[in-house]
Amino acid sequence: MRAIRKREAEPGLVLDELPVPTPEPDEVLIQVEAASICGTDLHISRWDQWSSERVHPPLTLGHELCGTVVAIGNSVRGVAEGDYVSAESHVTCGTCFHCRTGKAHMCERTQILGVDRNGGFADYVVVPASVVWQNDRAKLPPELACLQEPFGNAVFATATQDLAGRAVAVLGCGPVGLFAIAIARAFGAGRLLASDHVPYRLELARTLGADDVVNVDEVEDVPTWFVEHNEGVGMGIVFEMSGALRAIEDAFGIVRHGGHVVLFGIPARPATIDIAESLIFKNLTVSAVNGREIWETWYTTRWLLEHGVVDLRPLITAELPLERFEEGFERLESGEACKIVLRPNGVGA
Ligand SMILES: [Zn+2]
Ligand SMILES: [Zn+2]
Numbered sequence: 199m200r201a202i203r204k205r206e207a208e209p210g211l212v213l214d215e216l217p218v219p220t221p222e223p224d225e226v227l228i229q230v231e232a233a234s235i236c237g238t239d240l241h242i243s244r245w246d247q248w249s250s251e252r253v254h255p256p257l258t259l260g261h262e263l264c265g266t267v268v269a270i271g272n273s274v275r276g277v278a279e280g281d282y283v284s285a286e287s288h289v290t291c292g293t294c295f296h297c298r299t300g301k302a303h304m305c306e307r308t309q310i311l312g313v314d315r316n317g318g319f320a321d322y323v324v325v326p327a328s329v330v331w332q333n334d335r336a337k338l339p340p341e342l343a344c345l346q347e348p349f350g351n352a353v354f355a356t357a358t359q360d361l362a363g364r365a366v367a368v369l370g371c372g373p374v375g376l377f378a379i380a381i382a383r384a385f386g387a388g389r390l391l392a393s394d395h396v397p398y399r400l401e402l403a404r405t406l407g408a409d410d411v412v413n414v415d416e417v418e419d420v421p422t423w424f425v426e427h428n429e430g431v432g433m434g435i436v437f438e439m440s441g442a443l444r445a446i447e448d449a450f451g452i453v454r455h456g457g458h459v460v461l462f463g464i465p466a467r468p469a470t471i472d473i474a475e476s477l478i479f480k481n482l483t484v485s486a487v488n489g490r491e492i493w494e495t496w497y498t499t500r501w502l503l504e505h506g507v508v509d510l511r512p513l514i515t516a517e518l519p520l521e522r523f524e525e526g527f528e529r530l531e532s533g534e535a536c537k538i539v540l541r542p543n544g545v546g547a
Contacts, residue, residue, distance in 0.1 A: 200542070201258040201320035202523050209245040211259065213521060219316070219324040220269075226277050226327050227269040228285070230542045232340035232517075233318040234262040235526050236348060237372065242313070243527055253313060260540075261287035261311040263318030264333060264343035274327040284343050285318070286329040286492055287311045303354075303489035319523065321542050331496055337504040341517055341539045345510050348537075350490035350499045352377030355462045357498065358485050359435050362386035367424055367433040367452050368408070370440025370463055371399035373513065373536055376406055378437050380508045383407030389428050393420060393445070396533045405512050414445070421451030432457060441465045450476035458483045513537050519544065 203214045221227045239259050242249040264284040267277055277283070290297050290305035297305050311317040311325065333343045352374045366387040368379050371394035382390055383406065392403040392411045400411040410427050417423045424433055432454030438446055441463030449459050450471060459482060471477070477484065490496075502508045515535040518526050519542075526538035 199321035200520055201316075202260065202520065202540075204242055204245075204253060204255045204257045204259065207245070207250065207255050209243070211243050211523070211527070213523065214256075216258075216320075218322050221271045221274075221324050223271040223273040224326055224328070225271045225324050226267050226274060226283075226330060228263070228265040228283065228318070228323050228325060229268045230260075230263055230265040230318050230320060230323055232264050232344040232539050232541055233260045234344045234348070234537050234539045235523075235530060236262055237530075238313065239319075240527065240530060257312070258316040258318075258320050258323070259312045260317035260319030260323070261313065262344050262347040263311075263323065264340050264346075265318075265323075265543075267330075268322070270327070277327045277330050277332075281330075282333045282335045282343075284331045284333055284346050285311060285325050286331060286490075286496070287317075287347050288489065288492065289315065289326055289329055290492070292328070302492045319520070319540060319542075321520070331493070334504065338500075340541070341514055342503060342510055344539060345513075345537060346496065346499050346503065347490075348373055349377050349503070349508075349510065350495040351462070352381055353495045353498050353502070354490045355437060355439075355460055355487045356381045356385070357491075357495070358460060358487065359458060361435070363388045364434040365389040365428050365431070365454075366391070367436045367449075368392045368403070369436065369438050369445045369449055369452070370394060370442065371396070371403045371411075372439065374462065375399075375437070375439035376402055376513055376536060377508075377510070378439060379403055379408050380406040380510070381502070384502065384507045389433075391424055391427055391433065393424075393448075394440070398534050399536070402512065402536060414448075420448045424452040434458070435460065437462060439463045443467065443469050447471070450480075450482070453480070453482060455480045456482070458485065460484075461486045462488075510537075514539055517541050
């Protein structure tokens, strides 16, 4: 089979030829139908500091996937050959404090598909049966079914808040920021404002329901822009989805007193926050959010997507065969793309 791999501890990826893996007793073999590229994959491809410390080549990338089960291990129950499935990307230990108290997304022994073990940028992938999620093919085609994994991050980030009628800001319009905009609109956000520095993404933010958008490179004072576009008041909830240091600092100026800041974007360096002025004197609540609550967010995600409450189609920039993965990575690096979906087994575009 073919697989997109980090073969050596160096920048770049290659399309390799490998034997089709055999599932262990508790695993299943999935013929991959769709696998979307994530920012994490770009980091691993570039071989930045994080990935060079975390990833041990050789490794097949890809953690946002769906496909058909074609073989199962002999102790697997509840998954059968022919099932049309997606996968939770976090393979958790099941025995630590967090796993045993229903907080498996905080498992410290988690292994991530396509990061710590072989992933889905391949014709076939083996995953533990415990991470399999059943899809309904009639309601969710492969190019959307694979997006449940990243969309679940936005579901989790927004689920902490009651959005109906509130003034909501989303800073950073990458895929998860755009997902958050679509969710906020679907859940009845009052004023919905978004920022980024890429015009292409700001246009998508409008498409998904943002009332107004700002290019942070084009205004002097970003917090003032938000206040001016929200009837002179700070925003009730600010979702910081970019991880940019400037946006993190701006978030605390954009939020109103008594409001809520949700930090999701991951900064590369420590950020400086004035605790007295930005937090205490503002009576602020700050949440830091990572991952997806397993499996609760999957149920919400399925409901939102299957019923068309949120339509992710405008965010699929292209569907490409596996061998054109380099083109997909390049388009994402350019900023002129949102989600690129690889279709290993020849279906789609
Ligand atoms: Zn991802
Ligand atoms: Zn655990």
